[in-house]
Amino acid sequence: MTALQLLAYIVAAIGLQSLLAVAILIWRRKPHEAVRLTPVVSSRTSEAAWDGLRAFRVIARTNEDLAQTQFSIALAPVDAAPLPPFKPGQFLTFSLAVDGPDSPARVVRCYSLSDTPDPAQYRITVKQALAPPGKPDVPAGIASGWLHDQAQTGTLLDVRAPSGQFFFVADPDAPPVFIAGGIGITPILSMLKSALADQPERSVHLFYGVRNGQDHAFKADLRQLADAHSGLTLHILYADPAPSDVVGQDYDLPGFITLDLLKQTLPHGRHAFYICGPDPMMKALIPALLGWGVADADIHRESFGPQTAAPRPAASPVAGPILAIGFRRSGRTLDWAGRDANLLDFAERHSIAVDAGCRGGTCGTCETRLISGRVHYATKPEFDITAGHCLLCVATPATALELDT
Numbered sequence: 001m002t003a004l005q006l007l008a009y010i011v012a013a014i015g016l017q018s019l020l021a022v023a024i025l026i027w028r029r030k031p032h033e034a035v036r037l038t039p040v041v042s043s044r045t046s047e048a049a050w051d052g053l054r055a056f057r058v059i060a061r062t063n064e065d066l067a068q069t070q071f072s073i074a075l076a077p078v079d080a081a082p083l084p085p086f087k088p089g090q091f092l093t094f095s096l097a098v099d100g101p102d103s104p105a106r107v108v109r110c111y112s113l114s115d116t117p118d119p120a121q122y123r124i125t126v127k128q129a130l131a132p133p134g135k136p137d138v139p140a141g142i143a144s145g146w147l148h149d150q151a152q153t154g155t156l157l158d159v160r161a162p163s164g165q166f167f168f169v170a171d172p173d174a175p176p177v178f179i180a181g182g183i184g185i186t187p188i189l190s191m192l193k194s195a196l197a198d199q200p201e202r203s204v205h206l207f208y209g210v211r212n213g214q215d216h217a218f219k220a221d222l223r224q225l226a227d228a229h230s231g232l233t234l235h236i237l238y239a240d241p242a243p244s245d246v247v248g249q250d251y252d253l254p255g256f257i258t259l260d261l262l263k264q265t266l267p268h269g270r271h272a273f274y275i276c277g278p279d280p281m282m283k284a285l286i287p288a289l290l291g292w293g294v295a296d297a298d299i300h301r302e303s304f305g306p307q308t309a310a311p312r313p314a315a316s317p318v319a320g321p322i323l324a325i326g327f328r329r330s331g332r333t334l335d336w337a338g339r340d341a342n343l344l345d346f347a348e349r350h351s352i353a354v355d356a357g358c359r360g361g362t363c364g365t366c367e368t369r370l371i372s373g374r375v376h377y378a379t380k381p382e383f384d385i386t387a388g389h390c391l392l393c394v395a396t397p398a399t400a401l402e403l404d405t
Contacts, residue, residue: 049084049161053095058155059121067214069128070183072114073151075159076121085117086162088194089187089274089302092124093160093363098146108357108365109143112186112302113162116193122162125217127183163364165382166276166302168195174272174298179207179257179285181277185217187302188276196229204229205266209237209257209281213245235265257281259288276302326402327352328371336397343375344392347405354392354405361394368392373401 060074075092077083091112098107114125128148129141151157168176168191176195180188185208195202210216216236226232236251245251253261273289275282282301289299323336325343330352340346344366347354357365361381367389375395385391392403 051161053158053160055079056122056157056159058151058153058157061151061153064125064217065215065219069130069148070125070215070217071128071148072123072125073147074121074123075157078156082119083117083122084161085119086113086122087164087167088113088116088190089167090162090164090190091187091362092122092162093357093365094143095158095160095357095365096143096146097158098142107143108355108363110164110358110363112190114186114189116190116197122159125183125186125189160364163383164362165380165384166274166300167191168274170195170198171272174270175203175205177205177207177262177266177271177273179273179275179277181209181257181281182211182215183217184276184278184281184302186276188274189218189221191274192225192232196225196232200229201231202229203231205233205235207235207237207257207261209239209277211240212238212242213250214242216250219250235261237261257285259285259292262289263292270298272298272300274300323397324400325397326371326400327405328402329405341396342393343390343395343397343401343403347392352405356393359393361391364391366392369404371402371404374398375401 055078056075057078058073059076062072062074064070064072089112091110093108093110096107096109111124111126113122115123126144126147129144166187170176176191178188178192188206188208192204192206195204206222208222213219216238222234222236226234235253235257237253237255237257238245238251239254239256241247241251241254247254271294273294275285277285286299286301290296324333325336325346326333327347332350332352334346334350336346340349344354344356344359354368355365357363361377361379362383364383364385367383367385368391370388370390374397375390376398377391377394378396379394381391381394383391390403392405
């Protein structure tokens, strides 16, 4: 064998080893490449999110209050692909297989993310909706009750990507003021933790109102945040303190969050208000802030649907011209005469099946492709609608329509 032949064999061997190494690398990466993420450029997330439903597994569960009706669920994607970041304050939409004699096979619900973004997992916090005291005939919450009973470690849940237009945006000219009532603390906690993580010495006020110590969620977490951040001032209010609740230890003041309290507490100057809570609180506090002279652009509020909407005009039936509404898949064309508050009600009244969830422009379940025509929204939906689509639950026709449903 000549030296030239030996050199040729060596070069060939090195080439084969290189090809084998590349093949092994490609083979190892295939499971991850099977995850298909659809780029979404919207307020849903700042990076690529997924389209439709994605399977998640419950990996941890924690009770957040003494009454054990508020609980956090940590979720990891079954496909193990990294999760896109979300904007603090946004929510996840769940399609839950709730099957019982008094409930539909599936219900759609939105639950706020209650922690900072993590590429490995998301966390939501849910309050179990119970029948009101003394009213056992009033049904408890279907979805929250199912999650309370069934969502244990290992349970699989179908989830849509983070969404929502209620999220924290730092403004150097307007220190944030976070106001939460009851379970409204969930998006507020995500905002608060993110704000402090971004600027640990930031001046921040949190006003948090609950019934009493039994309902005080994240008590230890909030105290730890206050101990670690000198700029954070907590204002905890109990509306109906129990005999065991100690003022100055468990809470700061009895009563409710009011404009007078804000005036007495906050330093002079402009503030950015982030508010989430029960309907009575929202309806009382937001007009009061506007009357105080706070700009509407500086008041950010959460609305999960019609039940918790801040005082904004709701859609109502309006008489007008007869418009032809075509439902392509159903093969029907019907006349819209303004009798219905929205296209979802119109479709259901005519027995046209449409998947729906929140019925308030939040979850996006009823998003439908708009083949032709234009729709009108009385208020801007929370859900970021895909181009060429509409949300039937909050839309009314501006012209004749053809819908892909």
